[in-house]
Amino acid sequence: MNLVDKQLVKNKMGMRLIRNKLIKQLFLMATLFAIIILGTLLYRIFTQGIGYLDWEFFLSFASRFPEEAGIKAAIIGSLWLMAITAPISLILGVGTAIFLEEYASKNKWTRFIQMNISNLAGVPSIVFGLLGLTVFVRLLEMGRSIIAGGLTMSLLILPIIVVASQEAIRSVPNDQYEASFAMGATKWQTIRRVVLPAAIPGILTGGILALSRAIGETAPLLMIGALTFIAYLPENIWSGFTVMPIQIFNWTSRPQEEFHYVAAAGIIVLLVMLLIMNSIAVFIRNKFSKRY
Amino acid sequence: MSKSVSEIIKEKKRRKFLPGYLEKAAPIIFGICAVISVFTTVGIIFTLVIETITFFNRVSIIEFITSTDWYPFTEKAPSYGILSLVSGTLLITFIAMLVAIPVGLSTAIYLSEYASERARRIIKPILEVLAGVPTIVYGFFALTFVTPLLKGIIPGLPIFNALSPGIVVGIMIIPMIASLSEDAMSSVPSSMREGALAMGATKLEVALKIVLPAALSGIIASFVLGISRAIGETMIVAVAAGSTPKFTLDVTESIQTMTAYIVQVSLGDASYGSTIYYSIYAVGMSLFVFTLLMNLLAQYISRRFREEY
Amino acid sequence: MLTVERNRPMASSISPIKDNSIYTVRNFNLWYGADHALNDICMDIPTNKVTAIIGPSGCGKSTYIKALNRMVELVPSVKMTGSIDYNGQNIFNPKFKVEELRTSVGMVFQKPNPFPKSIYENVVYGPKIHGIKKKQILDEVVEKSLKGAALWDEVKDRLHENAFGLSGGQQQRLCIARCLAIEPDVILMDEPTSALDPISTLKVEELVQSLKKEYSIVIVTHNMQQAARISDNTAFFLNGEVIEYNKTDQIFSNPTDKRTEDYITGRFG
Incomplete structure (x- = not known):
C-alpha cells in the first residue's frame, strides 16, 4: 500500500494549476496597473497642455493671464541651476568615491563615511531645503540666489553620484590595476590614466540620472526661496531665480482652470527635457557597457 | 634612436620629473571631498538641532509632542x-x-x-x-x-x-x-x-x-x-x-x-x-x-x- | 611528511651557476594573514638567463614572482621578512622607490590584460607615465617594442584600433610589447601561456628565447615541458619552499631530490 494516494494528488493537481493561472493573471494585472497609470498620466498631460504649447510659451515670462504666461524665466533658471549643480556635485561626488575606493583603508572611519552617505540618500529633500536655508541663504549670506539653490541641489544629489561612481570604479577589473602598477606607474597615474577612463561611462550615466533628479526637484528650492513669479532673466549667480518645477507648482496651485493647462504645458517641457537627459544616459550606458 | 628609452626615463627621474607633489596631494584632495560629504550630514543635524532648540525656548516641548492642536497662525494664542x-x-x-x-x-x-x-x-x-x-x-x-x-x-x-x-x-x-x-x-x-x-x-x-x-x-x-x-x-x-x-x-x-x-x-x-x-x-x-x-x-x-x- | 623533514636549501642550491646575478634573495618569508606562503627562500637569479619556476599549484611560485617586483603588496594583510636584493639594493628599503623597481622590472601576467585603448596607446602607456611625450620617440618605441614582441607585422596597419579586437595570443604579445617599451632589465612572466592556444604558446616561447639576449627572464610555469624547452635554470617549489634549484638539464635528467623526481615524472601535481 502506498503512503501517497496518487489519485488524490492527481485530483488536487487540477485545482492547483487553475489557482496558479488565476493568480498569475492577478500579478500581471498589478504589473500593468503601473504601466496604465503612466499612460494615463502622459495622455492627460499631453492633451491638456498641447494647446498652450507654442513659441510664445517659450518666449514669455510669467503672467497673470493664462494665455500670456510663459516659461522662459523658468527654463533659463533651470539651466543656470544645472550649470552650478553639475560641476560641484560631480567633482565632490567623484572625489569622494575615489577616496573611498582607492585611498581609504577599510576601517571603521571608512565604514562611518559609507553609512553616512547611504543614509544621506534617504533624507527627505525638503530637509536639504532647511539646510540650504540656514547655511547658504542665512549663514553664508548668499540670499535667495541661484548659487544658494545650486549648492543645496549639489548636496542633495551628492550621495547618488557618490554611490554610482563607487560602483563604476569597483567594476574596473583588478588586472587593469596590476598592468599599470607593474609598469612602474604611481597610484595617481593609475587612477587618472586607467581607472577613471574605464569608469567614466558609469560615472556619467549616474551623474546624468542624478542631475535629472535635481532638475525635477521642487521642495528644497521652495525653501531656499526661489521666486514663483519672476519677470526677468538672472544676470549672475547672485540673482533671484525660478525653475521649471516651481513655475509648474505655482500654476498648479492657481484656482483658475486655465492655469492648469498652462501647468500641463510646462510639465510637457519638463518631461521632454528629462527624456532627453535619460536618453543620453541610456545611450552612454549601452555604448560603453560591454567592455571587459 | 639617439638615446635609449631607459636612459631618457632615468634622466627624467633624476630631474624629478615625476609629479611627486600631485601624488601626495591626491589623497588629501579626495579626502577633503569625502569630508564635505560627511559635513552635509553634520550640517543637517547642526541646523535642525540649533533652530529647534530656539523653538523649544519659546514653545513647550511637552505641548509640541502631546497636543493635537496645530494653529501657528492664530494671532492671539498660537x-x-x-x-x-x-x-x-x-x-x-x-x-x-x-x-x-x-x-x-x-x-x-x-x-x-x-x-x-x-x-x-x-x-x-x-x-x-x-x-x-x-x-x-x-x-x-x-x-x-x-x-x-x-x-x-x-x-x-x-x-x-x-x-x-x-x-x-x-x-x-x-x-x-x-x-x-x-x-x-x-x-x-x-x-x-x-x-x-x-x-x-x-x-x-x-x-x-x-x-x-x-x-x-x-x-x-x-x-x-x-x-x-x-x-x-x-x-x-x-x-x-x-x-x-x-x-x-x-x-x-x-x-x-x-x-x-x-x-x-x-x-x-x-x-x-x-x-x-x-x-x-x-x-x-x-x-x-x-x-x-x-x-x-x-x-x-x-x-x-x-x-x- | 614534508614538514617534518624540512630541507634547508643547501649552499649549492642558492645559485646553480657562478654568474652575475641580478636578484639575490635571502631567507625570504611571506605570510598571507596566518598562512605561511613562502618559507625561507634563498635563491639567486642570474643575469641574461631564463629562469623557470615550476611546482604544483598553490606552491607559492606566483607569490614569489610577484614579490620580486613587490606586486604582492597589493594583497592586503601580506607580511614579509628577509631580504630581496635587486642589483645589490634591498627592494624593501624605504628609500628604494617601488615605482623605480617596477620601471626596470617588467611583468607579464597569466591572463592577457591590455588596456581598453588602441594598440598604440597600450604600448606607449609606460613611456608616457615616465614623462616621454615626444611623438617621434613614441612612434619609434611602438615600432621597436612591437617588433621585439614579434607582433609588428600583424598589427602595423591597425595601430589605432582597440586592443580588445586582437586574439588572445596577440593580446599577450601586446602585453609583452607594452612591457618592453620602457626597456626593463628583467621581465617577470607569471604563467604567460596558460590562457593561450598551442600555436600562440609556441610563438610566445620563441619570443622568450629571443628576448633572453637582452633581458633577464623569470618565468613561472605549470608546464614542465615548457620549462625544459625554454629555460636555462629551473627552480622547483613545493609548499612555499625551494626544493631544488639547478641547471635545467640537471633538474630534468638527474634530480637530486626525491620530491623533484616525483613531480617531474608526474607522480603528483
Missing part, C-alpha cells in the same frame, strides 16, 4: 501640537502603502517568477520612467485627475483630501518597492526553485512558499524604505492634500502633513526670527528623525536577516 501633522503624515503613508505594497509586490513576483526575458526588458524601463517622474508632476496628476475621478465615486469629496494624494504617493512608490523586492527575489538561487519545481510544484507555490520566504528580509526592507519615502514626500501632498492640520482618520477630509506645513510657511511671509519660522525646523527635525529611524530599520532588517547562500 498652539503647536505636532500630533495633527503627524497623524496627517501617517494617514497619507497608510493609504500610500495600501496601494504600493500589494501592487509593488505583485509586480516584483511577476517580473521575477513569471515574466519572460522579453517582457522584463520592456517592463523594467517603464518602471524606471515612472520612478523618474518629478513629484510635482504627480501632484498635478493627483489634483487634476485623481481627485475629480474620486469625486465621481464619493460624492461630496472636497477638492483637498487625504485619499487622492495618498493614492498617488502610493503610485509613486510602486517602482521602488517593485525593483527592490525583485532584486531580493532574483538573488534567491535558482537551484532552490528547481528543487521544488522538480517535485511538481506550481510556479505559484514556488513563488509563495520558497522564494518569498527566502527573500523576505529584502522585501520587508523595501516596504520600510517605501514608508520612509512616503513620510518625506512633499509636493504631492502640498498640492493636493490641503492645509488644514487635523487629528483625524477620515480619509475624505483635508489634512496637512509635516512636509506640507514646511512648504506652507516657506511660501508665506513668516519673518525671519518669528516663532513660526523656527517651527519649521522643529517639524523638520521630527521628519528627519522619523525617516532616519525608518532607513536604519531597513538597513538593520536587510543585514540582520539576510540569508547567506
Whole structure:
C-alpha cells in the first residue's frame, strides 16, 4: 500500500494549476496597473497642455493671464541651476568615491563615511531645503540666489553620484590595476590614466540620472526661496531665480482652470527635457557597457 | 634612436620629473571631498538641532509632542501640537502603502517568477520612467485627475483630501518597492526553485512558499524604505492634500502633513526670527528623525536577516 | 611528511651557476594573514638567463614572482621578512622607490590584460607615465617594442584600433610589447601561456628565447615541458619552499631530490 494516494494528488493537481493561472493573471494585472497609470498620466498631460504649447510659451515670462504666461524665466533658471549643480556635485561626488575606493583603508572611519552617505540618500529633500536655508541663504549670506539653490541641489544629489561612481570604479577589473602598477606607474597615474577612463561611462550615466533628479526637484528650492513669479532673466549667480518645477507648482496651485493647462504645458517641457537627459544616459550606458 | 628609452626615463627621474607633489596631494584632495560629504550630514543635524532648540525656548516641548492642536497662525494664542501633522503624515503613508505594497509586490513576483526575458526588458524601463517622474508632476496628476475621478465615486469629496494624494504617493512608490523586492527575489538561487519545481510544484507555490520566504528580509526592507519615502514626500501632498492640520482618520477630509506645513510657511511671509519660522525646523527635525529611524530599520532588517547562500 | 623533514636549501642550491646575478634573495618569508606562503627562500637569479619556476599549484611560485617586483603588496594583510636584493639594493628599503623597481622590472601576467585603448596607446602607456611625450620617440618605441614582441607585422596597419579586437595570443604579445617599451632589465612572466592556444604558446616561447639576449627572464610555469624547452635554470617549489634549484638539464635528467623526481615524472601535481 502506498503512503501517497496518487489519485488524490492527481485530483488536487487540477485545482492547483487553475489557482496558479488565476493568480498569475492577478500579478500581471498589478504589473500593468503601473504601466496604465503612466499612460494615463502622459495622455492627460499631453492633451491638456498641447494647446498652450507654442513659441510664445517659450518666449514669455510669467503672467497673470493664462494665455500670456510663459516659461522662459523658468527654463533659463533651470539651466543656470544645472550649470552650478553639475560641476560641484560631480567633482565632490567623484572625489569622494575615489577616496573611498582607492585611498581609504577599510576601517571603521571608512565604514562611518559609507553609512553616512547611504543614509544621506534617504533624507527627505525638503530637509536639504532647511539646510540650504540656514547655511547658504542665512549663514553664508548668499540670499535667495541661484548659487544658494545650486549648492543645496549639489548636496542633495551628492550621495547618488557618490554611490554610482563607487560602483563604476569597483567594476574596473583588478588586472587593469596590476598592468599599470607593474609598469612602474604611481597610484595617481593609475587612477587618472586607467581607472577613471574605464569608469567614466558609469560615472556619467549616474551623474546624468542624478542631475535629472535635481532638475525635477521642487521642495528644497521652495525653501531656499526661489521666486514663483519672476519677470526677468538672472544676470549672475547672485540673482533671484525660478525653475521649471516651481513655475509648474505655482500654476498648479492657481484656482483658475486655465492655469492648469498652462501647468500641463510646462510639465510637457519638463518631461521632454528629462527624456532627453535619460536618453543620453541610456545611450552612454549601452555604448560603453560591454567592455571587459 | 639617439638615446635609449631607459636612459631618457632615468634622466627624467633624476630631474624629478615625476609629479611627486600631485601624488601626495591626491589623497588629501579626495579626502577633503569625502569630508564635505560627511559635513552635509553634520550640517543637517547642526541646523535642525540649533533652530529647534530656539523653538523649544519659546514653545513647550511637552505641548509640541502631546497636543493635537496645530494653529501657528492664530494671532492671539498660537498652539503647536505636532500630533495633527503627524497623524496627517501617517494617514497619507497608510493609504500610500495600501496601494504600493500589494501592487509593488505583485509586480516584483511577476517580473521575477513569471515574466519572460522579453517582457522584463520592456517592463523594467517603464518602471524606471515612472520612478523618474518629478513629484510635482504627480501632484498635478493627483489634483487634476485623481481627485475629480474620486469625486465621481464619493460624492461630496472636497477638492483637498487625504485619499487622492495618498493614492498617488502610493503610485509613486510602486517602482521602488517593485525593483527592490525583485532584486531580493532574483538573488534567491535558482537551484532552490528547481528543487521544488522538480517535485511538481506550481510556479505559484514556488513563488509563495520558497522564494518569498527566502527573500523576505529584502522585501520587508523595501516596504520600510517605501514608508520612509512616503513620510518625506512633499509636493504631492502640498498640492493636493490641503492645509488644514487635523487629528483625524477620515480619509475624505483635508489634512496637512509635516512636509506640507514646511512648504506652507516657506511660501508665506513668516519673518525671519518669528516663532513660526523656527517651527519649521522643529517639524523638520521630527521628519528627519522619523525617516532616519525608518532607513536604519531597513538597513538593520536587510543585514540582520539576510540569508547567506 | 614534508614538514617534518624540512630541507634547508643547501649552499649549492642558492645559485646553480657562478654568474652575475641580478636578484639575490635571502631567507625570504611571506605570510598571507596566518598562512605561511613562502618559507625561507634563498635563491639567486642570474643575469641574461631564463629562469623557470615550476611546482604544483598553490606552491607559492606566483607569490614569489610577484614579490620580486613587490606586486604582492597589493594583497592586503601580506607580511614579509628577509631580504630581496635587486642589483645589490634591498627592494624593501624605504628609500628604494617601488615605482623605480617596477620601471626596470617588467611583468607579464597569466591572463592577457591590455588596456581598453588602441594598440598604440597600450604600448606607449609606460613611456608616457615616465614623462616621454615626444611623438617621434613614441612612434619609434611602438615600432621597436612591437617588433621585439614579434607582433609588428600583424598589427602595423591597425595601430589605432582597440586592443580588445586582437586574439588572445596577440593580446599577450601586446602585453609583452607594452612591457618592453620602457626597456626593463628583467621581465617577470607569471604563467604567460596558460590562457593561450598551442600555436600562440609556441610563438610566445620563441619570443622568450629571443628576448633572453637582452633581458633577464623569470618565468613561472605549470608546464614542465615548457620549462625544459625554454629555460636555462629551473627552480622547483613545493609548499612555499625551494626544493631544488639547478641547471635545467640537471633538474630534468638527474634530480637530486626525491620530491623533484616525483613531480617531474608526474607522480603528483
